[in-house]
Amino acid sequence: MNPLLKVSDVTIRFPSGNRLAARLSGQPQFIEAVLRVSFALEAGKTYALVGESGSGKTTLARAIVGLVPTHGGQIEFNGRRISGLSETQLRTVRREIAMIFQDPVGSLSPRLNVRSILAEPFKVHGETADIDRKVTRLLEDVGLPAHFTERYPHQLSGGQARRIAVARALALRPKLVIADEPTAGLDVSIQGEVLNLMRDLQTKFGTTFLMITHNLNVVRHVADRMAVMYLGRIVEEGNTAAIFEAPRHRYTTALLSANLKPDPDHSAPLIEVEGETPSLLRRPSGCEFHPRCIFGLPVCKVQSPKEQLSGTGHRFSCHNPA
Amino acid sequence: MAEPQGLLEIDNLSVSFRTPRGDVQALRSVSLKMGKGEIVGVIGESGCGKSTLINSTIGLLPSNTGAISGHIRFAGNDIVGMLDRDLRRLRGEKITTIFQDPMTALNPVLSIGTQMIAIQYRRNSSPHEKRLRAVEFLEKVRMPDAEKRLGQYPHQFSGGMRQRICIAMALLTEPDLLIADEPTTALDATLEVQVIRLLRELQRDIGCSVLFVSHHLGAVAELCERVAIMYAGEVVEQGSVRDIFHDPRHPYTRKLLECDPGRILEPRPVLPSIEGELPDLVHIPHGCIFRDRCPDRFERCHERPPVEVIKAGHRAACHRARELASP
Numbered sequence: 001m002n003p004l005l006k007v008s009d010v011t012i013r014f015p016s017g018n019r020l021a022a023r024l025s026g027q028p029q030f031i032e033a034v035l036r037v038s039f040a041l042e043a044g045k046t047y048a049l050v051g052e053s054g055s056g057k058t059t060l061a062r063a064i065v066g067l068v069p070t071h072g073g074q075i076e077f078n079g080r081r082i083s084g085l086s087e088t089q090l091r092t093v094r095r096e097i098a099m100i101f102q103d104p105v106g107s108l109s110p111r112l113n114v115r116s117i118l119a120e121p122f123k124v125h126g127e128t129a130d131i132d133r134k135v136t137r138l139l140e141d142v143g144l145p146a147h148f149t150e151r152y153p154h155q156l157s158g159g160q161a162r163r164i165a166v167a168r169a170l171a172l173r174p175k176l177v178i179a180d181e182p183t184a185g186l187d188v189s190i191q192g193e194v195l196n197l198m199r200d201l202q203t204k205f206g207t208t209f210l211m212i213t214h215n216l217n218v219v220r221h222v223a224d225r226m227a228v229m230y231l232g233r234i235v236e237e238g239n240t241a242a243i244f245e246a247p248r249h250r251y252t253t254a255l256l257s258a259n260l261k262p263d264p265d266h267s268a269p270l271i272e273v274e275g276e277t278p279s280l281l282r283r284p285s286g287c288e289f290h291p292r293c294i295f296g297l298p299v300c301k302v303q304s305p306k307e308q309l310s311g312t313g314h315r316f317s318c319h320n321p322a
Numbered sequence: 323m324a325e326p327q328g329l330l331e332i333d334n335l336s337v338s339f340r341t342p343r344g345d346v347q348a349l350r351s352v353s354l355k356m357g358k359g360e361i362v363g364v365i366g367e368s369g370c371g372k373s374t375l376i377n378s379t380i381g382l383l384p385s386n387t388g389a390i391s392g393h394i395r396f397a398g399n400d401i402v403g404m405l406d407r408d409l410r411r412l413r414g415e416k417i418t419t420i421f422q423d424p425m426t427a428l429n430p431v432l433s434i435g436t437q438m439i440a441i442q443y444r445r446n447s448s449p450h451e452k453r454l455r456a457v458e459f460l461e462k463v464r465m466p467d468a469e470k471r472l473g474q475y476p477h478q479f480s481g482g483m484r485q486r487i488c489i490a491m492a493l494l495t496e497p498d499l500l501i502a503d504e505p506t507t508a509l510d511a512t513l514e515v516q517v518i519r520l521l522r523e524l525q526r527d528i529g530c531s532v533l534f535v536s537h538h539l540g541a542v543a544e545l546c547e548r549v550a551i552m553y554a555g556e557v558v559e560q561g562s563v564r565d566i567f568h569d570p571r572h573p574y575t576r577k578l579l580e581c582d583p584g585r586i587l588e589p590r591p592v593l594p595s596i597e598g599e600l601p602d603l604v605h606i607p608h609g610c611i612f613r614d615r616c617p618d619r620f621e622r623c624h625e626r627p628p629v630e631v632i633k634a635g636h637r638a639a640c641h642r643a644r645e646l647a648s649p
Contacts, residue, residue: 052510053481157599158368187367187537188581192593199591214510217583221593241589258511260518260540262582264563273512275466276480 002079003040004208005064005176010037010073010083012056012063012232016281031280033059035232036073043175044202046209048219048240050255051229052277057212058102060229061178064210065097066090078175095125098169100179104161108153114139114164115149121171138167141204142197159190163197170201178210183218195222216259220244225313228252231280231288238314248310248321251289287319295320328395329531330356330379330499335392335402337374337383344604345388348374350555352392356499361525361532363542363563365578366552369600372535375552376503378402379533380417381409397498414444418492422504424484428476434487435472441491459490462527463520482513489520493528500525501533506541514538518545539582543567548635551575554600554611561636571630571638571646573616610640618642 012034016022022029034056041047049057062068064075066085075083082093101107108117118135122128136146142163153161162182169177182198183191195218201207213219219226219240227237228251236249247253250271257271274292278284284291290300297320305317337349349371356362366372377383379394381401394401396412404412421427429437438456439449447455453472460468463486476484485505492500502521506514518541525532536542542549543563550560551572559572570576577596579585586593598615601607609624610616616623622641630643640646 052512188539188578188583189367189596191583192581192595195593196595216511221583221586221589221591254512258515259584260511260515260538260544262539262543262567262579262584264543264567266543272515276482 004043004078005041005210006076007040007060007064008038008073008076010060010063010075011035011071012059012068013071027281032283033232033280034063037229037232037234038073039227039234039237041176041208041210042224043208044206045224046198046202046211046222048211048213048223048226049229050214050216050219050226052214054277054280055229056232057229058180059232061099061180061210061212064178065094065099095172096174097176097178098172098174100165100169100177100182102181102184104158104165105153105156107165108161108168110153112152113149114151114156117153117164118149118168118171121168125172127172134171138171141170141201142167157190158186159193162186162190162194166194166197166201170205170207173205174207176208176210178212180212181214182211183213183215191218198222216256228255231278231283233288233317235289235318236314236316238310238316242311242314246310246322248308248314248316249289249318250293250295250320250322252316253322287317295322328355329358329360329397330354330533331393331395332375332379333393333395335375335378335390335394337378337390338388339384340386340388341604346603347606348555348603349378350606352552352555352557354550354557354560356531356533358498359525359529359531360548361522361534361546363546363549364533364535364552365537365539365542365549366535367537367578369554369603370552371555372552373503374555376419376501376533376535379501380413380419381406382413415495416497417499417501418495418497419501419503420485420488420492420505422507424481424488424508425476427488428484430476433473433475434479438472438487438491438494441494444495455494456490459494460487462493462524463487463490465490482509482516485509485513485517486520489517489524493524493530496528497530499531499533501535503535504537505534506536506538514541515544521545539567539579540584551578555603556611556639558612558640559638561632561638565632565636569632569636569647571632571636571643572612572640573618573642573646574612575638576646577615577617618646 011032013030013032016029016031051057063070070083074081115135118138119131122131122134135149139146139148144163183194223240226240226243227234230251236252247256254271254273286302287300287305290296300319305319307315307317309315332352332354335349335352338345338347364372390402439452442452457468465471506517522545534546546563549563549566550557553574559575570579581594596615610627613619613623627639627641629637629639631637
């Protein structure tokens with residue numbers, strides 16, 4: 001089966017702060033926020049990208065919608081190459097890929113009411129016929145009453161704002177929705193509601209979701225497949241159930257154990273990640289996780305680990321896997 | 323679990339704010355006791371009054387504060403009605419706070435060394451001694467190259483590091499009470515664990531009490547001894563962590579725990595949530611505050627529920643608290 005989205009060997013670079021100084025001091029002039037990343041999304045499924053802040057998740061998502069350029073590798077959507085397209089060419093693609101941004105209230109203009117916010121995607125793509133009916137239907141889809149069209153973002157609760165953001169993303173019936181931290185900042189009592197809504201819409205319209213999050217509990221419940229990112233690379237990738245059952249990369253094991261259980265009798269996690277995330281300007285030698293890994297072997301310092309397969313479609317790069 | 327005689331004793335505290343819509347009754351009859359050296363968690367969702375509780379305790383309520391009633395006794399003195407001068411002393415010496423966002427809590431144009439020396443202004447010691455002490459505390463929070471990093475500015479540190487600097491600064495004053503306001507919310511899971519362990523170690527080391535405010539149930543379960551659950555301006559239940567997590571008696575606590583995906587072992591397609599919205603705190607409904615969203619409501623919920631004592635230290639404000647035992 002052909003994947004809906006195929007990311008092959010993608011690298012994304014940014015110029016480092018002061019390029020002249022970097023050149024004089026012999027430091028790299030670019031940082032690689034995403035480094036040789038490959039993965040594929042099956043249509044109608046939910047895929048999760050997990051990792052610490054700064055691991056390149058959001059940058060990768062922005063590259064998929066064409067908001068940042070890629071440097072090497074390619075991104076294919078629906079069998080067509082979309083990396084390196086011009087702005088005009090991208091326009092048709094953007095109809096089919098929508099994004100839900102991290103901060104739901106911040107991503108809604110405070111000066112537009114819900115009607116204008118939801119009408120905007122239709123206007124941008126010239127579908128102005130019957131716009132009021134379309135807006136009402138969108139509100140219905142996300143379970144909000146029709147009179148919400150008159151409200152402004154500050155009159156919405158966190159959960160309602162999130163629903164409007166979902167409605168806007170779904171306006172043009174995109175094939176792929178990228179949701180950047182869709183539940184960050186939401187109370188647990190509302191979190192489930194938003195995730196259930198996304199799942200309902202997936203069942204109804206067959207939407208594919210790429211979810212970026214560092215909430216592992218959410219990933220476990222909603223994602224079919226997941227990739228764990230560290231310093232811009234995918235270090236482990238596979239079926240969510242398989243990874244939670246038997247994580248192989250030592251970073252993944254640490255990450256999963258840091259997931260605090262709401263149970264006072266559950267003892268503290270045993271696997272600790274030492275120190276801080278290294279700077280992208282000074283990537284460690286060998287396995288880039290080695291300075292923080294408590295299971296390191298001498299080889300980890302000098303040689304970067306090759307990707308290995310573990311069962312069907314579960315891959316990881318570690319010299320001393322769990 | 324017996325409640326130790328208090329360092330902090332919040333007694334029947336009510337606070338309201340004046341707004342154009344009317345008075346928002348942000349806190350209503352909140353009572354909470356904290357003993358010396360105790361770590362108490364306050365759990366609640368947005369709008370439950372956590373911040374108002376903290377701000378009342380440090381005497382930093384905003385200018386639109388309306389009526390305040392009740393008492394906040396700290397080491398025997400009542401903070402409600404205390405003079406600003408005395409409050410400032412208290413805040414600098416006895417009570418310190420760590421805030422959610424470690425970036426905005428530090429001054430971006432001063433080096434952390436300057437800030438860490440400045441915060442010791444009440445100490446009678448030379449600048450050199452204060453500097454050494456700053457280094458000592460940075461080492462306590464496991465800052466590598468502490469000495470060298472004193473000259474650096476906040477933006478040169480990562481989020482986790484900045485939060486540790488904030489913790490070091492808070493502890494430099496050797497407070498009796500450390501208030502941690504969602505200190506791990508802005509951090510990743512691995513850093514969160516580090517910060518929580520650090521807080522616990524330092525608390526043992528220095529012997530201060532910690533009021534840990536969070537909406538992350540996992541973090542509270544890991545760190546705290548006692549917990550208070552807040553909903554819409556009231557403490558609906560409080561008890562030891564085991565009471566709360568293993569034998570919750572208030573329907574809100576029970577729902578909240580149920581909603582936490584971390585407690586649902588088998589992955590499931592539909593996640594639980596709490597239906598309905600928070601009540602309007604300008605027009606407080608009669609009876610139980612959670613009534614409209616409660617799965618266990620019955621006729622009597624139109625009357626304000628009594629605070630039922632389940633056992634020593636475990637209390638829940640619900641008519642059915644006694645029957646709602648966990649199987």
